[in-house]
Amino acid sequence: MPNDILATFTVRRLTILNENGNVDDALMPVLSETEIRRMYELMILTRTFDERAQALQREGRLGTYPSTLGQEAAQIGSALALHHSDWVFPSFREMGVQLTLGYPIHRLLQYWSGDERGQVSPENFNIFPMCLSVGTHIPHAVGAAMAARYRRDPVVVVAYFGDGATSKGDFHEGFNLAGVFRLPVVFICQNNQWAISVPLKGQTASASLAQKAIGFGFEGVQVDGNDVFAVHRAATEAIEKARSGGGATFIECLTYRMADHTTADDASRYRSPDDVAIWRAKDPIMRLERFMDLRGMLKDGYVEQTKTFATSTIDEAVRTMEAIPPPLTAEMFDHTCAVLNPRQVRQREGG
């Protein structure tokens, strides 16, 4: 009787830049010095934004805020692979993606200060509002990809989410549809290994998240999420594959949530400082700095200048955000539907 092996699979893991700043030249993507500096500057901008946002929250000037600390390579490396016409469906911990794409910084702060007007992405951007409901935006990305293909637009759709989202039904339903219809979509998971207090092993028994894609009929690849070059290479390949009709790809960026889940969390209740220290040594910005230093790219006060510029950029965004008048109560009504119903009209008028 036949008892054959029906399928076997392998999962790739891509690392290009190691912790000492050395790269694998065979795998290193072609990047100019200017492009590498841009990566570094965006990573510094993201970290500066993050530090400031946390400080503002402690001062009561922002609401609850989820830190991106340690995830800069995963966010900047992937977002730099996008074209301007591509569509992005973020979750709530991708401020580095928005900053890379040029989303107005003061609007990011405005959103986290408790003002929905911060979710208005500029007309020439295709960025969806941040999705707080874990993983539920994955089918939206799949639908947008279906629409883009129907329209014959050369558009790729990217959805960002975390490791916790891979446990959600919408992850599985969305992935399944992306596979069945071979859609131009790229799924980027920042596996930061913690969903509030639940570690990765409590989220899945799978050896990697990347391999989950195989069951849906498309490629999954794990990359070192703290290696900006590996992320960039994997994202570029996946995005161009999607654009040329090759279907979906799942990229798992293995990284680490260095901070608490949000400013309302205390991670010391559930994880040891030793674990965090191990990952601090793998810091994505430090890694890129070492690489640049080895190539003499940090001369003439470049690091200081970059940080000073980032600080002044964020300072200005904070000033802009805090100068915005608070929303009028009518704001709450005016975007519920295109035309308010009679009851909403009365309620808007205070009746």
Place this chain on the structure above:
Amino acid sequence: MARINMVQALNMALGSEMKRDDRVVILGEDVGRDGGVFRVTEGFQEQFGSERVIDTPISESAIVGMAIGMAAYGLLPVAEIQFLGFSYAAFDQLFVHAARLRSRSRSRYNCPMVVRTPYGGGIKAPELHEESSEAFFCHMPGIKVVVPSGPYTAKGLLLAAIRDPDPVLFLEPTRLYRLIKEEVPDGEYTIPLGKARVVREGGDLTVIAWGSMLERVMKAVERYNAEVIDLLTLNPFDAVAVLASVKKTGRVVIVHEAPRTCGFGAEIAATVAEQGIMDLRAPILRVTAPDVPVPLSKLFDYYIPSIEQITAAIDEVLRY
């Protein structure tokens, strides 16, 4: 003008709208090759191709979720959920996303989609195929809930729903799909969302119903001087029409197929109590299903409001 049933009227509306506007796409389980389990989308995949009439896997949440993404991108998706009882898996997408996309993005994105689904009982179908949980969806600001009551209203309301810039849940009373035939114009016409219609004029009491209950109410009121209002849209419902009728009759009976507690009748009764109590001559009565899960067919006749229960409520309010 042809005398057709509701399935044919819905098919006519969808077909003409797909011809008129290439942004209209249909997606759902078995909607393509099979033409839908009730044949509402019969012939469309052949006519419009599988990119516009999309057979999906069994993924209610992703069907609605995809429709949201397609709508935001600029299409006008008409998603079919095979039975209302299966829409619970898509509740998250409807409530968290469809209802709020415009609000969350401050109108940067909107969600002009229609979710069609057969609703209500009386067809001897298995569990979860005969649900009438319309009130859940009326508690989602941002979504309109529409219920036609026959072929004519089905066509006009569906065209209005597809052209509405916001999400519409379109509940098709399953029992009526082939029960009634009406004259339906061949050409385009829309029935405005949010407007009720007075189906029968009368002076002694107002009976309010929607969907398949309307047909039953019309039989029940034969020997009464009753005004009958067919709500057609539940959210937003036409309070003006209801209050005007109550002013005239002073008595109200509300009939719905769903369980009583927090059913949509409660909202109507509360509105009449708030804004029309001085016109009332009798207590507002509701004739509804009991507060139990929808039973299978052997007990269904004891569950759904009967003509006798409706006339008993009418007799009761007429005592005042």
